[in-house]
Amino acid sequence: MRDLTYASSGVDYDVLDQFKRACQLAAASTKQALEHHGLAEPEGVRGESAYLIEAADRFLVHVEEGLGTKVLVADAMLELTGKSFYREIGIDTVATIVNDLVTCGALPLVVAMHAAVGDADWFAKGTRARDLAEGFAEGCRRAGAVWGGGETPALRDIVCEQGIVLAGSAIGQIAPKTDRITGNVSADDAIVFVASSGVQTNGITLCRRLAEQLPDGYLTQISDGRSFGEALCDPSVLYAELIRGCRDAKLELHYAAHVTGHGWRKLMRLDESFVYEIETPGTPHPIFQFLLDSGLSRREAYATYNMGVGFALYLAPHEAAHAVRLAEQSGYRAWIAGRVRKQGDRKAVLIPSLDLSYEGESLQLR
Amino acid sequence: MRDLTYASSGVDYDVLDQFKRACQLAAASTKQALEHHGLAEPEGVRGESAYLIEAADRFLVHVEEGLGTKVLVADAMLELTGKSFYREIGIDTVATIVNDLVTCGALPLVVAMHAAVGDADWFAKGTRARDLAEGFAEGCRRAGAVWGGGETPALRDIVCEQGIVLAGSAIGQIAPKTDRITGNVSADDAIVFVASSGVQTNGITLCRRLAEQLPDGYLTQISDGRSFGEALCDPSVLYAELIRGCRDAKLELHYAAHVTGHGWRKLMRLDESFVYEIETPGTPHPIFQFLLDSGLSRREAYATYNMGVGFALYLAPHEAAHAVRLAEQSGYRAWIAGRVRKQGDRKAVLIPSLDLSYEGESLQLR
Numbered sequence: 001m002r003d004l005t006y007a008s009s010g011v012d013y014d015v016l017d018q019f020k021r022a023c024q025l026a027a028a029s030t031k032q033a034l035e036h037h038g039l040a041e042p043e044g045v046r047g048e049s050a051y052l053i054e055a056a057d058r059f060l061v062h063v064e065e066g067l068g069t070k071v072l073v074a075d076a077m078l079e080l081t082g083k084s085f086y087r088e089i090g091i092d093t094v095a096t097i098v099n100d101l102v103t104c105g106a107l108p109l110v111v112a113m114h115a116a117v118g119d120a121d122w123f124a125k126g127t128r129a130r131d132l133a134e135g136f137a138e139g140c141r142r143a144g145a146v147w148g149g150g151e152t153p154a155l156r157d158i159v160c161e162q163g164i165v166l167a168g169s170a171i172g173q174i175a176p177k178t179d180r181i182t183g184n185v186s187a188d189d190a191i192v193f194v195a196s197s198g199v200q201t202n203g204i205t206l207c208r209r210l211a212e213q214l215p216d217g218y219l220t221q222i223s224d225g226r227s228f229g230e231a232l233c234d235p236s237v238l239y240a241e242l243i244r245g246c247r248d249a250k251l252e253l254h255y256a257a258h259v260t261g262h263g264w265r266k267l268m269r270l271d272e273s274f275v276y277e278i279e280t281p282g283t284p285h286p287i288f289q290f291l292l293d294s295g296l297s298r299r300e301a302y303a304t305y306n307m308g309v310g311f312a313l314y315l316a317p318h319e320a321a322h323a324v325r326l327a328e329q330s331g332y333r334a335w336i337a338g339r340v341r342k343q344g345d346r347k348a349v350l351i352p353s354l355d356l357s358y359e360g361e362s363l364q365l366r
Numbered sequence: 367m368r369d370l371t372y373a374s375s376g377v378d379y380d381v382l383d384q385f386k387r388a389c390q391l392a393a394a395s396t397k398q399a400l401e402h403h404g405l406a407e408p409e410g411v412r413g414e415s416a417y418l419i420e421a422a423d424r425f426l427v428h429v430e431e432g433l434g435t436k437v438l439v440a441d442a443m444l445e446l447t448g449k450s451f452y453r454e455i456g457i458d459t460v461a462t463i464v465n466d467l468v469t470c471g472a473l474p475l476v477v478a479m480h481a482a483v484g485d486a487d488w489f490a491k492g493t494r495a496r497d498l499a500e501g502f503a504e505g506c507r508r509a510g511a512v513w514g515g516g517e518t519p520a521l522r523d524i525v526c527e528q529g530i531v532l533a534g535s536a537i538g539q540i541a542p543k544t545d546r547i548t549g550n551v552s553a554d555d556a557i558v559f560v561a562s563s564g565v566q567t568n569g570i571t572l573c574r575r576l577a578e579q580l581p582d583g584y585l586t587q588i589s590d591g592r593s594f595g596e597a598l599c600d601p602s603v604l605y606a607e608l609i610r611g612c613r614d615a616k617l618e619l620h621y622a623a624h625v626t627g628h629g630w631r632k633l634m635r636l637d638e639s640f641v642y643e644i645e646t647p648g649t650p651h652p653i654f655q656f657l658l659d660s661g662l663s664r665r666e667a668y669a670t671y672n673m674g675v676g677f678a679l680y681l682a683p684h685e686a687a688h689a690v691r692l693a694e695q696s697g698y699r700a701w702i703a704g705r706v707r708k709q710g711d712r713k714a715v716l717i718p719s720l721d722l723s724y725e726g727e728s729l730q731l732r
Contacts, residue, residue, distance in 0.1 A: 019489040020518060022496050023479065026503035027513035034512050037475055037539070041512065051514030053476060060426075062514045064478035064535050072523055109403055110419060112430035113389065114480065116531050123385040130388050137392035146400050146407065147393035148417030148428045151533065152386060157438055158529040165482050165524055167517065169430050169535030173403070
């Protein structure tokens with residue numbers, strides 16, 4: 001496969017990052033507004049996956065997120081097979097919002113949908129509009145949250161004629177405040193991996209380019225007998241029940257990472273310098289092997305995709321087996337994957353069995 | 367001007383409404399999730415401008431909203447004049463979210479931005495990206511809320527190459543719970559109007575079509591000496607300070623309406639049947655006279671646009687003058703505009719001095 005790299009996916013991240021920085025500066029200038037409400041902004045919260053507001057007895061948590069380009073795969077599959085994967089897309093949309101929200105230890109209370117189309121006729125095609133609504137509700141059920149409101153504008157000349165922008169927001173809560181996951185990781189902490197369902201919502205652009213290059217496109221069979229497109233549409237796992245289970249069992253989580261963009265490099269998201277050694281990377285789903293067989297380098301794959309791991313928990317080593325049991329009780333596949341080490345100022349993710357290592361400078365998130 | 371009506375603006379509301387109904391049904395099926403959090407959904411809240419969650423000592427309020435197509439006017443003006451109106455657009459984006467949120471008596475705590483572009487190069491053009499960030503922060507300051515997080519994806523093949531979808535969400539709070547504005551309107555209540563800044567964010571599609579038909583387009587001069595396009599870009603008024611002022615003064619508001627889509631028909635948004643008689647409609651801004659002079663019928667104008675009135679308060683008649691004073695103290699222009707009457711089962715908005723009346727069946731919102 002030609003040119004299947006992250007950098008070649010055609011998005012100018014420099015310009016985007018400049019805008020993000022301008023937003024972060026402007027946003028930070030507004031924080032004194034919270035004082036008038038008797039609230040405060042916790043230190044260091046900007047740039048994290050969720051925004052927190054501190055009240056006397058709780059944290060309120062706010063996330064705004066978008067699904068990205070996975071809808072284009074579902075649309076292509078609808079054209080090719082007549083089958084709508086929009087129930088899955090609805091679940092994905094909730095997952096992308098909620099999985100960011102729970103990393104700080106919050107549980108989601110309410111989720112809202114934003115669905116902007118270029119033409120209202122989008123909603124008239126087959127069952128996909130109904131499927132999307134049902135999937136979004138199913139996602140909310142899996143998240144343990146109510147589906148509150150939403151917005152469904154038709155934006156001709158802004159959204160493409162066949163396009164839909166799916167996004168939304170959620171309110172979560174951490175109460176009592178001691179349930180907050182703060183990032184107090186120490187050397188020798190264990191890392192527990194919780195399985196994903198496949199690609200989930202990340203690295204879709206690369207997959208679309210691959211489909212364009214394959215003679216049978218999305219209909220190419222992968223090793224589990226299904227088509228590439230069908231496997232791509234598997235809905236994301238929601239990790240809210242995982243966090244709820246850990247909270248109910250009073251398990252002390254030191255950190256939690258939602259493994260999405262930047263793949264396993266996300267494992268070193270903390271500011272402090274640690275080396276994260278992954279001894280048991282697990283076996284990725286057939287769709288990942290398909291991507292590797294199609295020419296994606298292993299190095300690029302683990303730097304971009306979740307490679308079978310949707311969520312990572314960091315905690316004291318003597319609690320790791322308990323965390324795995326709790327995850328399994330809630331229906332997740334989980335395993336003790338590795339360990340946190342201190343090596344001076346070095347920040348890195350190491351996967352010795354795959355001969356892979358990523359140094360800290362390869363992850364610039366903030 | 368040819369064919370300048372709401373119905374001809376090219377959006378298929380039937381299909382959209384079907385989807386909204388499917389969403390409302392699916393969403394309503396998720397409400398028991400709140401019980402596990404010790405929370406409840408107040409009766410009758412679905413279909414209102416904001417979603418409420420009831421806790422023991424407060425209501426949490428959630429709004430997800432989008433700006434719509436006003437960005438296309440700002441983009442056209444940038445092309446024509448080289449001037450960026452994106453600071454105004456940033457304020458508008460916050461206003462569209464927050465003005466819905468405050469109708470229930472909530473004050474906004476935090477606002478998040480969603481800005482999805484078709485091409486990251488959108489952010490590289492002149493000052494508009496920086497202006498947008500600064501305007502959004504200014505909107506948050508005017509709302510008395512912190513700008514929390516946000517999301518800025520580049521969605522090629524979903525959003526048009528030159529397009530930007532601006533939207534966002536907010537969390538608000540009503541505490542104590544008795545500050546909630548519940549809609550307990552009675553006959554003889556006064557209606558206080560609070561001025562808008564002009565078209566604000568509604569009826570933009572019609573204005574764009576008008577610009578296409580005018581020889582000088584957006585550069586056509588209106589009676590205040592400015593261009594049509596410049597007047598269109600005036601940023602919306604934020605009504606959060608209005609609600610805060612009324613709360614601080616313990617003024618009991620029976621109802622509050624954000625006058626946007628459906629124009630003055632929105633004044634009869636309550637389920638119960640009343641006749642709303644507007645004796646003092648006020649003098650709309652020059653831009654509205656320009657629309658009327660261009661061929662928009664007065665009937666259509668008041669059914670579509672805010673016509674100078676961005677917000678309406680309903681309250682006991684002996685409190686009306688106090689409400690006007692409070693609004694003026696916070697920098698708003700306000701006046702006692704009319705009165706609520708009971709006429710059996712009739713639901714209508716009457717504007718005798720303009721010889722206009724709208725019956726209830728002309729407003730189907732839910």
